[in-house]
Amino acid sequence: MQFGKGHAIGVALAIAAIALAPVLVTNGFYLKVLFLIGVNYLAAAGLNVLVGHTGQKSLGHAGLFAVGAYTAALLTARLGWNPWLAFVAAGAMAGLFGVLIALPALRVRGPALAMVTIGFGIVVEKVVSEWQDVFGGQAGIYGVVPPSIGGSALNDSQWVWFVGALAIVAHLTIRALLRGKYGRAFMAVNTAEVAAESVGVSVYTFKVLAFVISAVTCGLAGALIAQQNQYINSDFINFSLSIFFLLIVLFGGSSVYGPLVGAVVLTLLDAFLARWPTAQHFTYGALLLFALYAMPDGLSGALGRLAKKLVPALARKPVLPAPTTGWKLRAAERLAADKPLLQTRAVYKAYGGVVPTNNIDMELTTGHIHSLIGPNGAGKTTLLNILSGIVPPDRGSIEFAGQSIVHMVPNRICAIGLGRTFQNLKLFSDMSxxxxxxxxxxxxxxxxxxxxxxxxxxxxxxxxxxxxxxxxxxxxxxxxxxxxxxxxxxxxxxxxxxxxxxxxxxxPRLLLLDEPAAGLNPQETQDLIGVIAKIRDLGITVLLIEHHMDLVMAISDHVIVLDYGEKIAEGKPGQVQNNPRVIAAYLGTDEPDEDDLELEASHG
Structure with missing residues (x-):
């Protein structure tokens, strides 16, 4: 694993604190609190991947906590499994349930997703409460076997060391994951799903993966509670526990250190307020509102900003190496010039009585810059959305690089060499x-x-x-x-x-540019002409939607004209420029925006 100097020092201090705490603290209650901090951190660390990084709201993770707890309980108390194996199995079973929840739940978004996860948590709570023959109901399951070393069950100090070691491992592995391509993909899904798909990230796959990660850590946390108490019943599993886990994540913040900060503060607060349940619930509600409105990036974010103000060296960014060679398209993506690259036949799309794409036939040739022009409502963006897989056509055929891409998902279309930009910017705005x-x-x-x-x-x-x-x-x-x-x-x-x-x-072998000059000043527009030419010279074919006719005529090898979803003309820029029908209907319009109704209908 890769360690920065500051991070390595922090990890070393954390290991020393975990090692020394049980030696210095002998009070059983305080050791229990330290143990619960580790358990809550473990549950929140995975949930932070789902909520903080992927942007999926879950209010049912108490159900996954229950899956882990009851798996460990049943395997050891009823089936006689080795407690260490049962502990591992608890995490695996929770991960499986994470998949089962994610597959149907992620077909919905926002509040609907939260409601689905609430439903799962309630179902699990009812099952373990009512199915007494298996789960013991209110009486619960006694005789849960804890892990042992040398034939002796772990004592209070050893439980703190065990959960501390798990917390260190969870921190290091999740940090490594989030600092690489998986972390960027999670954040891309959180910020702009359509854009993430367009660059080859499978949104559905990464949502499911985030659910599984959060489920595994939550299941392990449940197994720890069951095995440490040597007992579990339905009182451990309730909606308040889901809220508590979510509050740890939101209050702590989405940084990799957020769950730790949240777990420490809220576990200590929970222990302090345990004798006053009414004040406890009021405090959690107040903290949740405070976290959402006053500290949108959580306590860890606020502490991070403060630290950078007090120690400016922390704000310094590493020096990036200067490129030693120019960028080139990968050899495997370079195609011979003047060959058919993309062909559409009778592509048709309708939204009720509106037909933005009406039996379009089109052929794009490698190494050329093709432009698609027409007034607002002509169907240009709809056609680009169909080509890139964002909108499925009602009928017609599309072949790209020798493959049919009709009904292919956008990330797969990207994988065979089609890239695009958007009319309305879709950057991952919070990323560098x-x-x-x-x-x-x-x-x-x-x-x-x-x-x-x-x-x-x-x-x-x-x-x-x-x-x-x-x-x-x-x-x-x-x-x-x-x-x-x-x-x-x-x-x-x-x-x-x-x-x-x-x-x-x-x-990309083919690059779709949807009004790249929109909002640019004249100098930026002129610079864009040179940029597009450089891209073409790299071996990339371009299909361009643009209202700036000077740009279109300066850069295009081939122009296609649409009117109310129909192709009315195509040819070289000079031919199109002199077409009487085009002159009458299109040239001279300079509308910078095009209604993107079909995109909103598909993803809104």
Missing amino acids: VLDNVKVGLHRHMRAGFWSCLLGLPNAQREERAARDEALQILDFLGLLDKADEVAGSLPYGLQRRLELARALATH
């Missing part, structure tokens, strides 16, 4: 400029989940290679000096260029 481009490289990074989770050398080498290539792309587009800046803080024109850089990082 460099990380935005690195998300574009996601599909080319081959390190698997376990390599990234464990921070193995191959994952670290690939991460450095991705950084170097992303810097080459930024240099190619004149954004190298902005690499460390937050994407959302850039001026509009540079944000447009960054979205183009992210699309180039996918190594």
Whole structure:
């Protein structure tokens, strides 16, 4: 695993504190509190991946806690399993239930997703309460066998060491995962799902993965409680526990240290307020509101900002290496010029009585810049959304690079070489400029989940290679000096260029540009002409939607004209420019925006 100097010191101090605490603290109640801090951290660390990084709200993780607890209880008390194996099985069973919840739950979003997870938690609570023959109901399951060393069950001090060791492992592995391509993919899904799909990230896969990670850590936390108490019943499992876990994440903040901060503060507060249940619930509600409105990035974020003010050295960013070579398209993506690349036949899409794409036939040729023009409502963006898989056509055929892509999901279409930008910017605005481009490289990074989770050398080498290539792309587009800046803080024109850089990082054979000059000033528009020409010279075919006719006529090899969803003309710029019907209906319009109704209908 990769350690920075400051992080290595922090981990060493944490290990020393965990090692010394049970020696210095002998009071059983205080040891129990330390144990609960570790348990709550373990549950929250995984939940933070789901909530803080992937943006999925869950209010049912008490159910997954129950799955882990009852798995350990049943396997040891009823089936005689080795308690260590039962502990591992508890995490695995919780992960399986995480998949079972995620598959149907992630078909909905926002409040509906939270309601589905609440439903799961309630069902689990009722099952363990009412199914007495298996789960013991209110009486619960006695005789849960705890792990042992040398034939002796763990004592209070050893439980603190055990849960502390698990917490250290959880921190290191989750930190390694989130600092690499998986962490960027989670954040991309959180910020802009459509954009994440367009650069090769499977939104559904990463949502399920985040659910599984959160389920495993929550299940292990449940197993720890059952085995440490040697008893479990339905009183341990309730909706308040789900709220408590979520509060730890929201109050602590989404940083990798947030769950630790939240677990320490809220576990101590919970122990202090245990004798006053009414005040306890009121305090949790007040803290939740405070966390949501006063500290949107949690206590860890507030402490981080304070630390950087007090110690300016903490705010310094590492010096990035200057690119030594220019960026080039991967050899496997370069195609011979003047060959058919994409063909559509009778592509049709209707929204009720509105037909934005009406039997479009089109052929794009490698090495050329094609432009798609027409007034607002002509169906240009609809056609691009169909080509990139965001909107399925009602009928018709589309072949790209020799494959049919009709009804293919966007991330798969990206994987065979189609990249795009959007009419309305869809950057990952809270991520750095460099990380935005690195998300574009996601599909080319081959390190698997376990390599990234464990921070193995191959994952670290690939991460450095991705950084170097992303810097080459930024240099190619004149954004190298902005690499460390937050994407959302850039001026509009540079944000447009960054979205183009992210699309180039996918190594597209065909690049779809949806009004790249929208909102640019005349100088930026003129610079864009040179940029598009450079992209074409790299071997990338371009399909461009644009209202700036000067740009279209200056850069295009071939122009296609749409009117109310129908193709009315196509040919070389001069031919189209002199077409009487085109002159009458289209040239001279300079509307910067196009209604994107179909995109909202598909993803809204």
